[in-house]
Amino acid sequence: MMKKGALFKTVRVLVVLLVSAAVAFLLVQLRPRAEKQERVSNGRLVETVTTRSQSLPMFVEAYGTVAPREALKLVARVRGEVVALHPNFIEGGFVRSGEVLVAIDPQDYELAVRRTKVGIRQAEADLDRLEQDVLNLDASLELARADMKLALAEVKRLKKLAGKDMTSQSVLDKADRQYLTSRERLQALENQMALIGPNRVRLQSQLEMARVAWEQAKLDLERCRIEAPYEAWVTQKTVEIGQHLSVGQPVGSIYRAGAFDIEVKIPVGDLAWFPDGAGSGEGLKAEVRFSETEPPRIWIGKVARIKAALDQTTRTLPVVVQVDEATGADPMANAAGRMKPGMFVTVRIQGRQVDHVHRLPRHLVRDDDTVYLAVDDRLEIRPVAVLRRFKTEVLINEGLADGDRVITTPISNAVSGMKIRIK
Template sequence: MKKGALFKTVRVLVVLLVSVAVAFLLVQLRPRAEKQERVSNGRLVEVVATRSESLPMVVEAYGTVAPREALKIVAQVRGEVVALHPDFIEGGFVRSGEVLVTIDPQDYELAVRRATVGIRQAQADLERLDQDVLNLNESLELAKADVKLALAEVKRLKKLAGKGMTAQSVLDKADRQYLTSRERLQTLENQLALIGPNRIRLQSQLEMARVAWEQAKLDLERCRIETPYEAWVTQKSVETGRYLSMGQPVGSIYRAGAFDIEIKIPVGDLTWFPDETASKNGLKAEVRFSETEPHRTWNGKVARIKAALDQTTRTLPVVVQVDEPIGSSSMTNSAGRMKPGMFVTVRIQGRQVDHVHRLQRHLVHDDDTVYLAVDNRLEIRPVTVLRRFKTEVLISEGLADGDKVVTTPISDAVSGMKMRLKTED
């Protein structure tokens, strides 16, 4: 038993020794790899080629839509409301010239009739005065003739009295007759002299009667409250049967399809408007309302630039007008038409600038530099930024067409470092 165990042990040791020897020979005889120096071709980056463009300078701002013309309707006469337009309700649309409210006209119709009678009376008084003038002139001619005859009679009797051919009593009677004729003539002349003031008084009365008629007619017309233009109703505060006092509000409307939007822009943005002052009015603008899906857009124009800066924000107010044609689809579509109170974005098309390069904002670094790949090396080039937007930057100087801008983020950028372009990898 001992010899058998010893034999097994020896056999195991021999196998182990042979295995170790074979392994050693394999290691010693294996082919050896040649050492090669590591060659660095640079960091792998992506690039985009630049291309200049001619771009209109868009000025973007925000504002609230307001009606260009809004009207608060009030009663101009007293009376009971007897009729209302069926569309005179909040949100209703009314045409120009339609009657919104009718006030009981009976009292005002009577006032017109009274004023008409007053005019006729004043005209009759003037006509009677004209006839009086004719009568006075005829009486005046007769009175003058009578005075002339009486005077001649007095002179004749005086000659006879001087010759003792007539009594003194006859002469005295002739003198009295002459004085009576003179007095009557004087009375007629005085009456004729008063014709002018009387005519002025009667003409004034006629004019006052006409004024009263016009006022009565105006009050009668004011019993019908009409719309001055196509309008949307924003408020109604009256019902049929209600008694209205003069000046009492009955509702509010605004002109349909005519809106103003006041936006405030930095003074520096005026640089992008045309140089000619007159051409600033009429600049095209796009108005966008983003709170609906799909977004709504309208075409507008710059109406005016206000003369003074806003004292709080130090910005310049600009008024943009939007006009929607009456009867257009946007007018009839309640969801699509513009409404007062909308908060909108306004983009004004300014002057065009040539040779501008447009880059994503993250490609222009804080010190206004751009990373370029030039001959597979990094160049950190300063550029002149024309404008900055939320997602992009416009560059006016520093880039040429075909320059390769590195779009891959590089945290440890060093000018001259090697790079490999992904398109060449």
């Protein structure tokens, strides 16, 4: 009985296993078959920007430091004591043209003017006396010539009588002596007349010297007043009231208000962007920007000149830009906003205009001067001609046409003709 029960269990296990295997086989055979599909690529998704040609002015950008166009170091031209100072003659003060900045004691120089005027009158009186002497000599010469003629006629008459033994020799000798005396007197007067010319020159020279001394005295008197030659800002004052000045001693310094020069250095090649016929660059418009304030300050200037020699260190060409500001009725009202010497500024010089150029961000142009274009659904690698490169953009004048779509999406391992999709 035991053997029959064990055999039954074994058969039952075998049946269960066979049934399970059959069911599993049927499930495998009856499962749905997967259809094989080929992989299809629609292309890489990219973004593009459409190009449009423009006409753009070519700007040349450089940097420089503002300097006054005219700066003066004021010095004393006469010696003396300082008796007055202009109230605005202080560092940072503004003075108008013709205003007296420093006054030196004028008393000594006023006396010198009076003394030289007296010298002029004395010289004029000497000349007048000489002219009167000339008139007197002319009258004396007429009398002397008449007297000599009479004496000569008397000698001739007595000689005729002596030939007829009608007069004595002593009378004739006496007439000869009178004639010689008259002749000697005439000669003396003529000698005096001959000296009139040199005396006149001497006295005229004395008069001229007296006038020169008078002019010098007046000039020294004027130099007692040190005036501002133009509207100016005071940068330094080195004198005080009561101080005694010597000739040539500095008293301060000023610079012309509203007139500034900025020297910038540009590469020689950038001269090509100046208009044809403007090789000197004179008159080209320039924008001057001071960026250390908020908002930045901007002035409009012009190119004054291009220097003749290159900078030995940077091998660039110095260009001088002029800026002129109006001072106005109250220059102190805009003291904070005006241009000042020492400012470090950016200068943009407007050059000639270039037509039919395309402007692109610099990162879209590859190192080999090519750009990626979207043509239909394909990528095209197109070479271009770069006209100018800037920090953030590039100007292209050949290789692009209006309506071209430049790919802006970064693509690695790009190949011309690869399939793309435009976002």
